Amino acid sequence: MSELDWYLQINLKARHLRLLVTIDTYRNLTQVADVTHVTVPAVSKSLAELERGLGLTLFSRTTQGLMPTPYGDCLIRHARTMLTVLHQARDELKALRSGTEGKVHIGMLPASASVLLPQALSLLKQRSPGTNVMVTEGTTALLLPELWQGHLDLVVGRLPPPDTLGSFEEKELLEEPVLLMTGHHHPLARKKTLEWSDLRPYPWILPPPGSILRDPLERALEAHEVPLTNNYIETLSVHVARAQLQVSDFIAVMAGTPGGDSAQPLHTLPLSLPRLLRPAGVLWNRNRGLSPSAQLMVACLEEAAERLQPGPGAPSRGASVPAKAKRRHPSTTVQ
Template identity: 85%
Template structure:
């Protein structure tokens, strides 16, 4: 067994992993000492012991602080992944010891999962009240690295291009057409027919640059000779988009389920867009097994997608799981009040 093998298999500790991540995060021994509540000499000694045990230089000292070498970059990447697995094991053990079902960490692409995920969460809580969920909203660029590192179990939303998936497994859930929408008071909402040229005077609510929808939308508008004005708002928030459309003459692009929300009705412009995006779906890291909680969340997402599909076909009424006994009791009390 080589010196490197011996150190990695026998002498590498969780504290070494935490030290590596901390040094990479702060690039300064004084700051690392502050956050880890030890002295600077102790941090320096631990780092030196780690490099000696591996027989490899992990950081170089520069004017900008401690910078990882190629060996440091490699080990830091794996250290983050191993710590994520340890945290996952901790969460599962805590859940088992406390009698709860577990916890699942879900990333949500907000503009494309605003209907699917909330309904799936409702179904999950009906099935397993003790399974808890942490939801993090963000862009693909933010969430996919978190999924790869193990900080997230699942990412739900519009599936990215296949060439960006790498080590991720995917499942298509819901094909939702993308439509152009306005508020009900918009001048174009009162017209019986609308042409592409009619869009030119109006401002837009756009997905930010770098988001999945931005480039395909710009290409589609360019193909119809509709240049984007200099008057626009950029956001991924479905709530901001809906609220602003209600009080303005802006135009936005939105997926079908979100556009058809009856709580805040919008007007869909009668203009046909090409298929700009892949279906909504769910991603997970194929190199890590899904926890029981994540498997249950995945099953609820699949069932919710099927219900939404049935509701979209011929205006069929969406199936709803039976209310729990306490909910039924409250309803009876309200009826008798």
């Protein structure tokens, strides 16, 4: 066993990991000493001992403060991951000791999980009242790195393109059509027949550039010779879109069955868009596995998806249809 192997496997401790992360955060020994409630010489000594034990220089002293070397960058990245795992283990142990059944950290993609996730959470609380959940809403670009780093257990919503998944595992849950929506007062809502050209005069509520839906939507509208005007609002918020449709003549593009809200009823325009998106589903990092609480949450999501399917016979327009469950095992890694 080399000196490096010995130090990493035998002598590296959680306090070393916390020290690395704290130095990387503040890049200044005085600030590190303040937040860790020790003296500057003590911080300097601990860092020197760690570098000596590893036989590597982890930080360079510069006029801008302590800057990680390539060795430091590598170890800091893994230190953050290991501390996250330790915190998760602590939370599970505390939950077991207190009689609760754990906590699940879920990332929710806006709009596409707005119906599925609440129903799944209701099922979870019926089955396991002691299992608690933290839900964080965000975009794919924000949530996938959090899932990779272990800050989230699951991400629920519209599944991203397969080439972005990396080492994430997925389960498809619901096929949800993309619909054109307006308020009931909208001039188009009163027309018995509708042509694509009828959409041209009206402003739009659009998903932002870079979102999963934006590019395929623009291509679909261009195919029907409906250019997007310069009069639009960009948002991923279902609440903002609903509220705007109630008071304006905007047209919104929404997934699933957004028209059935009795508080803010919407009108579905009778124009069919092609399949623009992948199904709604759930993602997790297969390199980390799932805690029992997260496994239960996945089971509740599957059951909620089954309950959201239409009754016997052909699905009605706008109905959500359970997607065939599927897991992906890509070989590349997303970081």
